[in-house]
C-alpha cells in the first residue's frame with residue numbers, strides 16, 4: 331500500500347546545513363552521485379536480503395516542505411531566505427536506482443544509487459539509510475531463521491517487543507520477504523497483505539475456571555483454527571491431555587481435526603517429543619506442534635538437532651529487533667560529481683583501513699550465473715556504461731588480491747540495479763510483496779550452500795571490472 335506519510339523532515343540537521351551551504355555557494359545544482367552500500371553482513375552471515383525499496387519509493391514520492399516546515403527552519407536562524415524559497419517550491423529531480431527487494435546482496439556493492447543536484451542528493455541520505463538498513467536487517471535475520479527451520483513454518487510474533495510501531499509494521503513486512511510465512515501483526519496484513527494469524531495467550535486459559543474449559547470455549551468458537559496453548563499449568567499432565575480431550579469431545583463430533591498445540595516454556599525439545607508421542611497415541615498424528623519462547627536461528631537449529639518434534643515456530647523479540655546484531659551498517663557515500671561539461675569525475679574516500687576505501691564512479695553491479703547450474707558465480711562492479719558480452723569469456727579478479735582470478739565462460743549476466751526515479755519521476759512499479767518473497771526464495775537458491783551457511787560462510791565475490799579497478803587505483807595514486 332502506498333503511504334502518503336510526509337517524512338521530508340526526517341533527516342539529520344547537517345543535511346540541511348550542507349544543503350543550505352551548497353545552495354549559498356552556488357554548488358546546489360552541481361550533479362552528484364551517491365551510493366548506499368554496506369561493509370559486512372550482520373551475524374557473520376554470507377549474504378543479506380535487500381528490503382525497504384517500496385517505502386523508499388513512497389518517501390521520494392512524498393518529498394515536499396510544508397509551510398510549518400519552512401517556518402520551523404526559518405526559526406532556526408541559520409538558513410538563507412533564498413534557500414527557504416527554494417524549499418518552498420521544492421521539486422525532486424534526482425535519478426534513483428536500487429537493487430530490487432528480495433535480492434541477496436553483498437558487502438561493497440551499490441544497493442542504492444542517487445544522482446542529481448547536490449543539494450537534493452545529499453539531503454535524502456538519512457531516510458535512504460534508515461529505510462533500507464532497517465528492513466534489510468530484519469529480512470536478513472528472517473532468512474537466517476527460516477533457513478534454520480528447514481522448511482517448517484515460521485510466524486513473526488514480535489510486534490509487542492519491536493522498537494516502536496514502524497519497527498513492528500515494517501519489521502513484519504521485511505520478515506515476510508525474508509521467508510516468514512506470516513505475522514501476528516494485524517496492521518501489516520491490512521496494509522501490506524502480510525498474512526496475519528495466531529493462537530491464544532495465557533490470559534485466555536487463565537480466564538476460565540479450568541484449562542479444559544478454556545480450550546473447549548475456543549474450540550466452540552473457532553473449531554477450524556484450534557491451536558491450544560498447553561503450558562499454562564503443566565504441559566504433559568494437563569495441557570496436552572486437555573487438548574486431546576477437547577479434540578475428542580468437541581471437535582470430533584463436528585468432524586473437525588484440531589490444528590495443533592503451542593509450547594511456550596520449559597525444555598521445548600523434551601516436551602515436544604513427549605507431546606508428539608501423546609498426540610500420536612491419541613490418534614492425532616496430524617496435530618501440529620508449534621514452539622515459541624525467545625527463539626532465534628541458533629535455538630531453532632539446536633532444538634532440531636535435539637530431535638525436537640516441532641512443525642512450526644512463532645518468533646518474536648529476537649527476530650523483530652535482530653537481537654544478536656541489531657544494526658545493519660549501510661552507509662551513503664559520494665562517488666562522483668559532474669563538471670560543467672557533464673563529464674563524470676569519480677570521487678574517492680580514502681582510509682587506513684583498506685575495506686573502508688570507497689569505490690568511486692557511477693557504477694552498475696552485475697551478477698554472473700552459471701548457464702548450466704543457474705548458480706551465482708559472483709558479482710562484478712563496472713562503470714555504468716560498460717557492456718558485458720555473454721558470448722565472450724570474462725575474467726573475474728579480486729580487486730585487492732588481484733592475482734586471484736578466474737575466467738568464466740557459459741554464463742548469464744544480469745544487471746542488479748533497476749531505475750526507480752528518472753529526473754524525479756517514478757518509473758518503477760513495486761511488485762506485490764508475495765512476489766518479492768518468492769523472488770527472494772528463488773534467488774537465495776542460486777547461492778552455493780557455502781555462502782548460505784551460518785558460521786564462517788565462504789565470502790561471495792564482489793569484483794571490479796578492469797576499467798573500474800583502474801579508475802580506483804588512479805585515484806588512490808593521485809592522493810598519495
Ligand SMILES: Nc1ncnc2c1ncn2[C@@H]1O[C@H](COP(=O)(O)OP(=O)(O)OP(=O)(O)O)[C@@H](O)[C@H]1O
Pocket residue numbers: 594595596597598599600622623624625629632633636
Ligand atoms: N531444549 C532446549 N534446548 C535449548 N534451548 C531451549 C530448549 N528448550 C527451551 N530452550 C530455550 O531456553 C530459553 C529459556 O527457557 P526457560 O525454560 O529457562 O525459560 P522459560 O521456559 O521461559 O521459563 P518460564 O517457565 O518462566 O516461562 C528460551 O529461549 C527457550 O527457547
Ligand SMILES: O=P(O)(O)OC[C@H]1O[C@H](OP(=O)(O)OP(=O)(O)O)[C@H](O)[C@@H]1O
Pocket residue numbers: 487488490491530531532533594622623624625644645646647648
Ligand atoms: O518470545 P518471543 O520470541 O518474543 O515470542 C513471542 C512471545 O510473546 C508471547 O509471550 P507473552 O508473555 O508476551 O504473552 P502470552 O501471555 O501470550 O504468552 C508468546 O507467548 C511468546 O512467548
Ligand SMILES: O=C(O)c1cccnc1
Pocket residue numbers: 487488514527528529530531644646
Ligand atoms: O498468536 C500467538 O500465539 C502470539 C501472538 C503474538 C505473540 N505471541 C504469540
